[in-house]
Amino acid sequence: MKRTTLKDLSQYLSVSTSTISRALLDDKxxxxxxxxxxxxxxxxxxxxxxxxxxxxxxxxxKNIGFVVPEMVTPxxxxxxxxxxxxxxxxxxxxxxLQSDExxxxxxxxxxxxxxxxxxxxxxxxxxxxxxxxxxKQIMEAGIPLVFFDRIPPTSLDASHVIVNxxxxxxxxxxxxxxxxxxxxxxxxxxxxxxxxVERANGYRRIMNKHNLFQSQLVVQTSGTSxxxxxxxxxxxxxxxxxxxxxxxxxxTLAIGAMNYLLERKVRIPEDVAIASFSGTQLSENxxxxxxTVEQPLFQMGETAASLLLExxxxxxxxxxxxxxxxxxxYRGSTVNKNTD
Amino acid sequence: MKRTTLKDLSQYLSVSTSTISRALLDDKxxxxxxxxxxxxxxxxxxxxxxxxxxxxxxxxxKNIGFVVPEMVTPxxxxxxxxxxxxxxxxxxxxxxLQSDExxxxxxxxxxxxxxxxxxxxxxxxxxxxxxxxxxKQIMEAGIPLVFFDRIPPTSLDASHVIVNxxxxxxxxxxxxxxxxxxxxxxxxxxxxxxxxVERANGYRRIMNKHNLFQSQLVVQTSGTSxxxxxxxxxxxxxxxxxxxxxxxxxxTLAIGAMNYLLERKVRIPEDVAIASFSGTQLSENxxxxxxTVEQPLFQMGETAASLLLExxxxxxxxxxxxxxxxxxxYRGSTVNKNTD
DNA sequence: AACGCTATTGGGAACGTTCCCAAAATGCCG
DNA sequence: CGGCATTTTGGGAACGTTCCCAATAGCGTT
Numbered sequence: 001m002k003r004t005t006l007k008d009l010s011q012y013l014s015v016s017t018s019t020i021s022r023a024l025l026d027d028k029x030x031x032x033x034x035x036x037x038x039x040x041x042x043x044x045x046x047x048x049x050x051x052x053x054x055x056x057x058x059x060x061x062k063n064i065g066f067v068v069p070e071m072v073t074p075x076x077x078x079x080x081x082x083x084x085x086x087x088x089x090x091x092x093x094x095x096x097l098q099s100d101e102x103x104x105x106x107x108x109x110x111x112x113x114x115x116x117x118x119x120x121x122x123x124x125x126x127x128x129x130x131x132x133x134x135x136k137q138i139m140e141a142g143i144p145l146v147f148f149d150r151i152p153p154t155s156l157d158a159s160h161v162i163v164n165x166x167x168x169x170x171x172x173x174x175x176x177x178x179x180x181x182x183x184x185x186x187x188x189x190x191x192x193x194x195x196x197v198e199r200a201n202g203y204r205r206i207m208n209k210h211n212l213f214q215s216q217l218v219v220q221t222s223g224t225s226x227x228x229x230x231x232x233x234x235x236x237x238x239x240x241x242x243x244x245x246x247x248x249x250x251x252t253l254a255i256g257a258m259n260y261l262l263e264r265k266v267r268i269p270e271d272v273a274i275a276s277f278s279g280t281q282l283s284e285n286x287x288x289x290x291x292t293v294e295q296p297l298f299q300m301g302e303t304a305a306s307l308l309l310e311x312x313x314x315x316x317x318x319x320x321x322x323x324x325x326x327x328x329x330y331r332g333s334t335v336n337k338n339t340d
Numbered sequence: 341m342k343r344t345t346l347k348d349l350s351q352y353l354s355v356s357t358s359t360i361s362r363a364l365l366d367d368k369x370x371x372x373x374x375x376x377x378x379x380x381x382x383x384x385x386x387x388x389x390x391x392x393x394x395x396x397x398x399x400x401x402k403n404i405g406f407v408v409p410e411m412v413t414p415x416x417x418x419x420x421x422x423x424x425x426x427x428x429x430x431x432x433x434x435x436x437l438q439s440d441e442x443x444x445x446x447x448x449x450x451x452x453x454x455x456x457x458x459x460x461x462x463x464x465x466x467x468x469x470x471x472x473x474x475x476k477q478i479m480e481a482g483i484p485l486v487f488f489d490r491i492p493p494t495s496l497d498a499s500h501v502i503v504n505x506x507x508x509x510x511x512x513x514x515x516x517x518x519x520x521x522x523x524x525x526x527x528x529x530x531x532x533x534x535x536x537v538e539r540a541n542g543y544r545r546i547m548n549k550h551n552l553f554q555s556q557l558v559v560q561t562s563g564t565s566x567x568x569x570x571x572x573x574x575x576x577x578x579x580x581x582x583x584x585x586x587x588x589x590x591x592t593l594a595i596g597a598m599n600y601l602l603e604r605k606v607r608i609p610e611d612v613a614i615a616s617f618s619g620t621q622l623s624e625n626x627x628x629x630x631x632t633v634e635q636p637l638f639q640m641g642e643t644a645a646s647l648l649l650e651x652x653x654x655x656x657x658x659x660x661x662x663x664x665x666x667x668x669x670y671r672g673s674t675v676n677k678n679t680d
Numbered sequence: 681a682a683c684g685c686t687a688t689t690g691g692g693a694a695c696g697t698t699c700c701c702a703a704a705a706t707g708c709c710g
Numbered sequence: 711c712g713g714c715a716t717t718t719t720g721g722g723a724a725c726g727t728t729c730c731c732a733a734t735a736g737c738g739t740t
Contacts, residue, residue: 005696016720021698031718051457052401053696055392056725063433071417072621078412081438088437093403093456096436097428098421116433117391226625255625262627281412285566285595286626287602345726356690361728371688393726396695 004045013041024049063093064308065113069101069126069150073252074280075297076124079148082301083122086309092119101223103130110134113143120144120308128153128192144311148304149295150193159307160321161300165195165277168293168326169202172275173247175291175330177210179337181245181273185217187232187257189224189249196249199277203247216241221253229256237264245273245334251282254290258333274333279326288332295326344385353381364389403433404648405453409441409466409490413592414620415637416464419488422641423462426649432459441563443470450474453483460484460648467532468493484651488644489635490533499647500661501640505535505617508633508666509542512615513587515631515670517550519677521585521613525557527572527597529564529589536589539617543587556581561593569596577604585613585674591622594630598673614673619666628672635666 010017015034022030023038024047041047055061064087068076080096087094095116099106106126111134113121121138123145125131135156139145148161176184186203189196200218207213219235221228229252236243248254254276258268266272268288276283279294303322310317350357355374362370363378364387381387395401404427408416420436427434435456439446446466451474453461461478463485465471475496479485488501516524526543529536540558547553559575561568569592576583588594594616598608606612608628616623619634643662650657 003696006698007696017697018699018721019719022719025698027699029716029718034718048455048457050396050696051455052392052395052399053725054698056390056396056695056727057697057699059392059725061392071411071420072414074412074414077410077417077438080411080436084438088452093433093435095433096420098417098424112428115388115391117388226621252625259625259627281566282625285592285599285622287599343726346728347726357727358691358729359689362689365728367729369686369688374688390726393695394728396697396725397727397729399695 003050004047005050006047008045009038009041009047012045013037060119061117062091063095063116063118064305065095065097065109065116065118065121065123067097067099067106067109067113067121068124069099069106071096071098074282075149075278078280078297079124079301079304082298082303083305084301085298086302086305090309099126101126103127107131107134110138114138114141118143120146120312122304122308123147124149125152126150126193128194130192132156142315144308144315146304146308146311148300150195153194157319159304159311159319161304161307161324162195162321163293163295163300163324163326165198166202166205168328169199169247169277170206171202171328172277172291172293173203173206175328176245176247176273176275176334177206177212179245179269179273179334181337182212183214183217183243184212184245184247185219185233185236185241185243187229187246187248187253188218188220189253190222191220199249217243221249224250224252226252226256226259229253229258230260233257233260243272245269245337246275248274248276251276251278251280251290251292254292254333255282255286258286258290269332269334269337273337277326283329283331291331291334292329293326294329296324300324343390344387345390346387348385349378349381349387352385353377400459401457402431403435403456403458404645405435405437405449405456405458405461405463407437407439407446407449407453407461408464409439409446411436411438414622415489415618418620418637419464419641419644422638422643423645424641425638426642426645430649439466441466443467447471447474450478454478454481458483460486460652462644462648463487464489465492466490468534469532472496482655484648484655486644486648486651488640490535493534497659499644499651499659501644501647501664502535502661503633503635503640503664503666505538506542506545508668509539509587509617510546511542511668512617512631512633513543513546515668516585516587516613516615516674517546517552519585519609519613519674521677522552523554523557523583524552524585524587525559525573525576525581525583527569527586527588527593528558528560529593530562531560539589557583561589564590564592566592566596566599569593569598570600573597573600583612585609585677586615588614588616591616591618591620591630591632594632594673595622595626598626598630609672609674609677613677617666623669623671631671631674632669633666634669636664640664 006017006020009020023035097109146159151160188200219232221232258274275291277293283290283292346357349360360378363375437449486499491500528540559572561572598614615631617633623630623632
């Protein structure tokens with residue numbers, strides 16, 4: 001069961017390991033005949049290079065860390081698919097870690113990846129500022145870091161992939177208004193996340209523009225779970241704050257809120273219209289389907305992976321921030337609100 | 341920026357690399373004083389062992405493959421958490437691969453992992469029989485394979501983790517009957533998956549027992565997506581087959597079906613009760629919440645990882661099949677069906 | 681003081697590659 | 711056919727560990 005090594009091939013063919021290595025690596029100066037012989041023998045003996053040895057030699061592990069707050073939501077999974085699409089054909093291995101929306105775990109995860117000696121890290125962070133020191137330390141250790149979706153505030157010298165949150169949030173609020181909504185509640189998400197703030201800014205801008213803004217309509221949640229969405233809308237009801245629609249930071253918040261309302265026989269969208277921002281399949285797999293800003297998640301993964309590769313192959317490459325275009329999806333949770 | 345190596349420490353302390361290695365590995369015969377010195381120096385110079393070198397030395401990669409049909413459903417994510425819980429503290433790296441419910445991709449993934457020289461593979465397969473040869477070949481190459489959830493039919497010498505599908509499915513059908521259901525449709529899922537067949541068996545047994553079985557009530561879907569659930573229930577409606585409830589192979593099928601019915605103003609559970617089998621968060625995050633057989637997913641991951649570790653540390657360890665206990669969860673999609 | 685223990689240390693091979701450098705083989709020219 | 715350039719090959723160091731084996735130091739015994 002022992003793996004066949006270069007040495008085995010060398011013995012089998014009575015040719016030095018140097019030549020074999022060259023033949024296998026498609027080196028120019030090796031005789032076509034010997035190359036052919038080598039390739040055949042390799043095939044026959046089932047030779048597979050020992051990656052540990054190669055890694056040792058090159059000083060690279062070909063491991064990439066992928067750290068996300070959670071994976072129970074399809075968000076990270078969709079991004080991961082894009083990442084894998086780019087990275088696997090190149091022989092990279094993607095190591096997935098979940099931080100459980102806890103920056104302490106996030107720190108552990110990052111340090112673990114550093115121990116693993118990964119060639120680079122793709123990160124969707126769970127707290128904007130908590131681990132800045134860790135990010136810095138890792139980058140100083142020569143491990144490139146690329147952020148996607150939720151990025152850190154200070155300008156670390158790292159690449160980022162985001163969407164234009166503020167503008168698309170603004171468009172979504174305009175849409176709600178065009179549906180006849182006036183009292184648009186906003187479930188904002190944690191203030192420790194840049195995204196949430198950006199989207200809230202877009203919301204506020206349009207609400208002000210139409211002279212509809214009321215601070216009490218904005219509910220800040222501590223997380224982004226379904227439960228957070230529920231408790232947010234519950235608090236609105238409890239305080240008897242009137243609202244005819246909801247714009248939520250994520251699909252999960254929106255769905256949590258919607259379910260809470262449906263339990264109370266509130267009609268969607270007739271009584272309350274609902275819109276969100278995210279782009280996971282979730283918004284399509286509930287009833288009614290939720291109007292949302294759909295982010296190009298697969299593309300986000302591809303882009304982040306490409307940026308990381310750039311940094312890996314050339315550590316001096318300039319950092320970039322790529323802004324992807326998200327799409328408006330109008331669905332049952334908002335349209336035809338007033339046709340009853 | 342160069343990593344500090346044993347040699348650096350050796351030079352710094354004027355002590356041989358052997359001793360340093362011993363001190364770091366907690367070898368018994370090294371003087372306490374020198375050990376202390378070594379540990380301090382290692383700390384000070386930020387020594388991290390080069391895993392590539394260690395792997396080369398030991399002939400292990402400490403990489404584990406985790407291959408699943410998809411990750412957009414929280415199922416695999418929950419199992420993965422359990423796997424990580426067990427494996428990460430031991431220094432293993434988990435490489436995640438998605439097969440997109442396509443056995444050709446599954447094959448590619450497995451071969452990729454073999455190229456990566458992983459120490460073992462955790463696998464939830466997407467087709468029972470298609471890749472048996474690949475499984476065999478990989479196991480013959482000395483890479484242990486542990487199956488969870490969907491396992492292959494023939495008795496490969498591999499460990500498995502499953503739940504008792506048939507019994508729990510039966511219990512669920514009994515529950516539906518106790519809710520007053522008589523015409524229980526079953527969305528079966530692909531016949532190429534053992535699970536689906538087991539659950540269908542449980543269903544059929546109880547239906548027969550109560551003399552309720554009608555073959556037309558069973559719809560076999562080609563996949564397990566939301567869309568499959570929709571089209572399955574659509575075909576029932578189209579054929580004008582009467583049903584007062586649905587028992588679905590997975591949460592996704594159930595939800596797809598439910599949404600389709602809700603769109604058509606069918607009341608859940610009053611007109612049609614719905615039950616499923618899975619245990620993902622999905623069933624709780626729709627309205628009404630879905631009655632389901634909840635599998636212990638985290639535990640499934642832990643168990644599978646432990647079984648794999650056993651095989652890794654002792655290649656001659658006997659294969660085991662561990663059957664976990666799933667829990668019945670009664671929720672709004674079935675209870676109080678007849679209180680209107 | 682010589683001896684034999686044990687506790688501690690050092691030297692160096694080995695893991696499987698890659699690649700530099702030198703050696704050998706080949707081809708071509710006059 | 712000698713000499714030179716060019717193609718092709720081989721030897722062996724290096725990557726950073728671990729661990730076997732040998733060497734040394736320390737210490738108690740007689």
